[in-house]
Amino acid sequence: MKTASMAEDLYDILGVSRRATDEDIRRAFRKLAKANHPDVNPGNAAAAERFKKITAANDILSDPEKRRQYDAGEIDGKGDPRRPFWGHAGAGARRGPQAARGGQAGAFEDFSFSDIFSDVFGGGVGAGRRDGFGFASRGQDLRYSLEVDFLEAVLGAKKRVTLPDGGVLDLAVPEGVADGQVLRLKGKGTLGSLGAEAGDALIEIKVRPHPDFKRDGDDILFELPITIDEAVLGGRVEVPTPAGRVQLAIPKGTSSGKTFRLKGKGVRTRSGAGDQLVTVKIVLPHDIDESLSYFFSEWRQKHAYDPGRK
Structure with a gap:
């Protein structure tokens, strides 16, 4: 049973076993982080503390090398190297390499790196926070x-x-x-x-996805509905782009599926700007009235054509 002084196990914090896969850890973190995020729990100090622990645990367990070090006991739950525990020898015990050559189990138990630094630097390495071995170390990402x-x-x-x-x-x-x-x-x-x-x-x-725009590399894809008369007669239509609306000239006889390129209206990056690709789709009116039906029935008798159907 854990005592209050014992550090919590990172796997217990995320609610996963030590055999958990990377995907198990990712799912557990996303679920817990979403439930305990400060934006979801404004003013809730307990949730903020849980979110802090969850994030710290995920920082180590989602990193394969840090997870290996944690499982091996090389680092603690904060990611700091653990101080090696070699114990203290009794009075008169040999120190240093002479003891190490004795061949006995625990031959290194009577000295530590802190002893070495005490001998060299006179009892310390200087003020400030140390890692487990007394060396300066870069902070965690x-x-x-x-x-x-x-x-x-x-x-x-x-x-x-x-x-x-x-x-x-x-x-x-x-x-x-x-x-x-x-x-x-x-x-x-x-x-x-x-x-x-x-x-x-x-x-x-x-x-987040957009209802109208899609991204393809640095290009933006957009489908533009046009009327049957615009397709037949041509004309100028407005096209929305991320930066605002622009005019596009539709030539006479434009079919559905025709794609037009708006230069420089795509995604702008350091390497330049992409284009916006506008694909037109002919949309018929909801109600086909008698005059339109009569016109096309007469037109079809005189101008029937095969659009390539097989």
Whole structure:
């Protein structure tokens, strides 16, 4: 049974077994994070603390190398190296390499790295937080997920990320960011030890789908409905783009499926701007009145044609 002084097991925090797959861990984290997120539980200190623990546990267990180190007892639940426990020898015990060559089990029990640093540096390595072995170490990276709308991803946006401890990160989402892309905020992770640099915050972008636009690389796909008379007679029609509406010239005799290219109206990235591909679809009126039926019946008798049907 766990005591109050014992650190919680990371697997217990996420509610998974030690044999859990990466997918099991990912599902468990998403479920718990969604239920305990500060935005969902405003002012709930207990939920904020659970969210902090859940995020910290996922940070280690979702990383294969950190998970291996944790399972092997090389790091603790905070990701810090564990101090080796070699015990204390009795009075008169031999120290250092002479004892190590004795061949007995536990031959290293009578010294530790802290003894070595005490001898060399006179009792310490200096002020500041140490890792498990007294060395300076870089802070951990922290991972977050941020959902943005399709147009925010295309045009860029200012967003705010709520941290497990209740703090916030103001983030500039660059124009053209793609679904699954990870943004790195330097120095926004955990603090390093002994003056080492802080870790980074890694923000994975999740782009919500748009009802009309779709993205294909740096191009944007859009289906434009046109009337039967616009298809036959041609004309100018308005087309929505992420940056606003533009005019498109429809030539006479345009068939459904015809695609037009709007240069530079796609996704803008550092490498340039994509295009918007507009595919037209002829949409008939809901009600076919007598005059339209009569016109086409007369037209068909004189101008029948085969559009390629087999």
